[in-house]
């Protein structure tokens with residue numbers, strides 16, 4: 520039987536592509552996100568293409584009660600092998616334009632949402648002494664770039680959490696991987712960069728979500744501490760001098 524892989528933020532972008540790639544390689548993707556209709560379409564496509572049943576549930580990861588309820592329900596019927604914490608968003612602003620409510624939402628989703636989902640699945644994995652947690656952070660969590668201070672802070676937090684979790688998890692035979700991509704062609708930038716200023720500068724170097732998804736599914740088969748996909752950074756300094 521294929522591994523059960525829960526993917527947050529599975530309604531678009533990398534999460535959607537991870538779901539297809541998992542199914543393609545014989546795993547069983549379980550889809551979570553807020554957009555239920557999109558999840559239903561993706562699940563239907565997977566069921567028809569790969570002849571497997573594909574569960575999906577509506578979940579806002581920043582709502583802790585919802586996280587508890589959804590994972591309790593899932594864990595009652597599914598033995599989760601792998602969790603991909605992929606749900607997240609960013610809004611790029613210069614520091615003088617930061618909106619604190621928006622900043623809080625970024626932390627609620629990218630950091631606290633990820634921690635809440637991890638806690639539910641990790642306690643299950645601790646009992647069976649196996650599993651793999653894959654956290655999608657970012658190159659923004661490794662390096663400084665202008666206009667992304669709050670987003671970068673959330674991804675630095677994700678990496679801090681992930682690195683500490685990895686030390687604890689190793690005692691239970693649980694793998695923990697951080698994934699740090701550069702810019703990817705997804706819906707992310709329709710929210711992150713409404714002016715189009717950033718995208719204009721990085722467009723040529725953007726990663727395809729299918730490529731990132733393949734790398735993430737590779738890691739499920741051969742666990743690694745960290746996956747870095749940073750080749751866009753070679754032009755980093757030039758970018759921001761514009």
Ligand code: NJP
Nearest residue numbers: 528530532533553554579580606607657700702703705707
């Ligand atoms: O973006 P997008 P990506 N609760 O917008 C979901 C990181 N990353 O695939 O809820 C639950 O296509 C949303 O679903 P919905 C990035 O930080 C990206 O690029 O239905 N889910 C959708 O499925 C993020 O962590 C780039 O709206 C929530 C998904 O998240 C991850 O990659 C570079 C949610 C976002 O899909 C996937 O982003 C990088 C919530 N509250 C890291 N809020 C990049 N694109 O350049 C959102 O280094 N979602």
